[in-house]
Amino acid sequence: MAGFVYNDKDTVAKTKEGMLRGFKAGGVYQFRGIKYADARRFEAPQRVKPWEGIKDATIYGYICPGDNLPRQLYMSEIDMFHRYWAESEHCQYLNVWTASLDRKAKKPVMVWIHGGGYIDGSSIELEVFDGCSLVKAHDVVFVSLNHRLNVLGFMDASNFGPQYKNSANAGLADIVMALEWVKDNIASFGGDPDNVTIFGHSGGGGKVSALMQVPAAEGLFHKAIIMSGIIPDDNMLVETDVPPTQIVAEIAKELGLLDAGFEAGAGGVSPELAAAFERLLVCPEIPLERAVRRACRKIVARGGKIGWGPKKNHWYMGFAADNPVTEFSKKIPVMNGNGITEFGMPDGLKDRRSMTKAQKEAYVKGLLGEENGSKLLQLFRSAYPNVSEVYAPAYDTFFRWDTLRYLKAKSAASTAPVYSYIMALESDFNGGTISCHGSELPYAFHNTALVPSTQTGGGRVTKRLERQISGAFAAFAKTGDPNIPELPYWPPCKDGHITNMVFDRKCAVYTDNEQVLQECIREVIPATVIDFFGPETEPERWLY
Numbered sequence: 001m002a003g004f005v006y007n008d009k010d011t012v013a014k015t016k017e018g019m020l021r022g023f024k025a026g027g028v029y030q031f032r033g034i035k036y037a038d039a040r041r042f043e044a045p046q047r048v049k050p051w052e053g054i055k056d057a058t059i060y061g062y063i064c065p066g067d068n069l070p071r072q073l074y075m076s077e078i079d080m081f082h083r084y085w086a087e088s089e090h091c092q093y094l095n096v097w098t099a100s101l102d103r104k105a106k107k108p109v110m111v112w113i114h115g116g117g118y119i120d121g122s123s124i125e126l127e128v129f130d131g132c133s134l135v136k137a138h139d140v141v142f143v144s145l146n147h148r149l150n151v152l153g154f155m156d157a158s159n160f161g162p163q164y165k166n167s168a169n170a171g172l173a174d175i176v177m178a179l180e181w182v183k184d185n186i187a188s189f190g191g192d193p194d195n196v197t198i199f200g201h202s203g204g205g206g207k208v209s210a211l212m213q214v215p216a217a218e219g220l221f222h223k224a225i226i227m228s229g230i231i232p233d234d235n236m237l238v239e240t241d242v243p244p245t246q247i248v249a250e251i252a253k254e255l256g257l258l259d260a261g262f263e264a265g266a267g268g269v270s271p272e273l274a275a276a277f278e279r280l281l282v283c284p285e286i287p288l289e290r291a292v293r294r295a296c297r298k299i300v301a302r303g304g305k306i307g308w309g310p311k312k313n314h315w316y317m318g319f320a321a322d323n324p325v326t327e328f329s330k331k332i333p334v335m336n337g338n339g340i341t342e343f344g345m346p347d348g349l350k351d352r353r354s355m356t357k358a359q360k361e362a363y364v365k366g367l368l369g370e371e372n373g374s375k376l377l378q379l380f381r382s383a384y385p386n387v388s389e390v391y392a393p394a395y396d397t398f399f400r401w402d403t404l405r406y407l408k409a410k411s412a413a414s415t416a417p418v419y420s421y422i423m424a425l426e427s428d429f430n431g432g433t434i435s436c437h438g439s440e441l442p443y444a445f446h447n448t449a450l451v452p453s454t455q456t457g458g459g460r461v462t463k464r465l466e467r468q469i470s471g472a473f474a475a476f477a478k479t480g481d482p483n484i485p486e487l488p489y490w491p492p493c494k495d496g497h498i499t500n501m502v503f504d505r506k507c508a509v510y511t512d513n514e515q516v517l518q519e520c521i522r523e524v525i526p527a528t529v530i531d532f533f534g535p536e537t538e539p540e541r542w543l544y
Contacts, residue, residue: 015185018051033061036181037092042167061093064149066120094145097131100190109191112144115202118309119150133446138474141191147174154308156244168311179220197223197477205229212329213317238309252276254291325413333480337421344394352432383513398528417492443469
């Protein structure tokens with residue numbers, strides 16, 4: 001590869017723990033698989049011990065075990081290209097992309113927190129998560145990280161010992177530890193530890209919003225971007241109404257560690273349950289993960305609620321729109337946005353871009369009836385005059401309502417600005433494909449070249465929107481203000497008013513354009529339900 005450099009002189013960086021050797025290609029240094037923490041199962045992370053000599057940092061570190069491969073086998077590689085990697089619960093690794101190793105460079109730092117709910121995903125799951133283009137286009141230092149997920153990162157085991165006091169937030173604690181690593185070491189990679197932006201999509205966005213409610217994270221980041229990630233504490237992804245001891249007992253029964261008829265109390269830990277927990281601590285990850293999925297399915301089938309994700313306690317202050325906003329986060333500028341439909345898409349329609357206005361109206365009214373269809377059409381056209389009304393019934397019902405609540409709460413409580421966006425581009429792909437969950441990712445990473453042109457639209461529209469979105473994200477990371485010359489003026493949300501930048505073929509700004517529309521949507525469109533545990537599909541029963 002032209003311009004490839006890899007040696008003990010030119011591609012070595014000094015960290016607090018020791019020396020690291022990465023490589024340089026295409027003008028960008030890459031350091032992969034940097035271990036930032038260690039942790040025993042369900043326990044708090046600890047910083048890694050210093051080492052002698054130079055450690056190689058050219059291969060990505062482990063990702064957390066989960067439903068990564070089974071889930072992705074049912075996902076389209078036309079929309080996004082996925083990457084698979086070795087799994088281990090010892091997955092506290094991060095990666096750095098930078099154009100300079102000069103400690104005096106003080107470039108803005110963008111720390112990526114991946115999605116996948118709180119149960120799977122990784123820092124390298126999608127090819128567009130590569131940081132080279134973002135670094136070259138906008139002169140930032142880019143960091144991505146892995147952390148514990150699902151039962152390994154978010155199971156409440158506090159009944160089983162003081163060392164598990166915050167096990168329900170262990171995965172989030174991993175991220176705090178990674179941000180501490182960034183604060184201590186990023187200057188060696190040309191970054192400014194006093195100008196760090198965290199950003200994430202989906203579950204990653206949820207982690208970003210949660211971190212702003214963690215006092216232990218104060219001073220570790222200075223700006224935040226939440227992409228399709230406002231996840232309240234009562235969201236189906238995280239809400240749990242089953243006592244922790246009963247969850248542990250159900251998992252243990254699936255592993256054959258307890259009799260099927262064993263009943264766990266709501267609080268105390270019996271000797272039998274304590275013994276089963278001790279064996280659960282050393283159960284191999286794959287049998288454990290499969291047993292957890294079976295246990296969760298049974299709990300849900302009995303009417304219980306169970307989710308993996310941050311839990312409000314002494315360490316995490318709870319979702320900001322339903323709890324006091326932490327003092328430190330009031331000073332943090334926030335950018336928050338969604339795809340216009342997220343998980344929705346018109347069913348059974350082909351050639352959506354060629355439909356006439358009358359055909360679109362007939363489709364919407366056929367779904368919702370004359371009265372509700374007419375009302376929704378009117379409100380949608382008023383809110384989004386440049387978006388095809390055929391997508392009105394698919395308007396997001398999973399994130400946006402809570403996002404509006406969050407935007408109002410955060411902007412009212414904060415001295416720092418809060419910005420909102422909607423991704424609304426309709427590509428030509430498959431007769432017309434509207435922006436859904438994750439559609440802005442290739443644009444934000446300046447990586448549309450890494451996905452098929454059918455997904456992004458291709459050509460001048462794609463390249464212009466890529467410059468606009470990645471430019472706005474980078475400007476926000478640098479200054480806390482996303483305004484750039486290529487976009488219309490983008491004001492922050494203020495005095496209870498929500499102002500949206502609508503990213504589209506022609507970007508536009510609207511204020512208070514969706515509140516009434518959202519109220520109508522909640523009346524006439526069923527809420528989106530996501531089954532993260534899925535049906536019983538394992539070909540064999542793993543026992544331990």
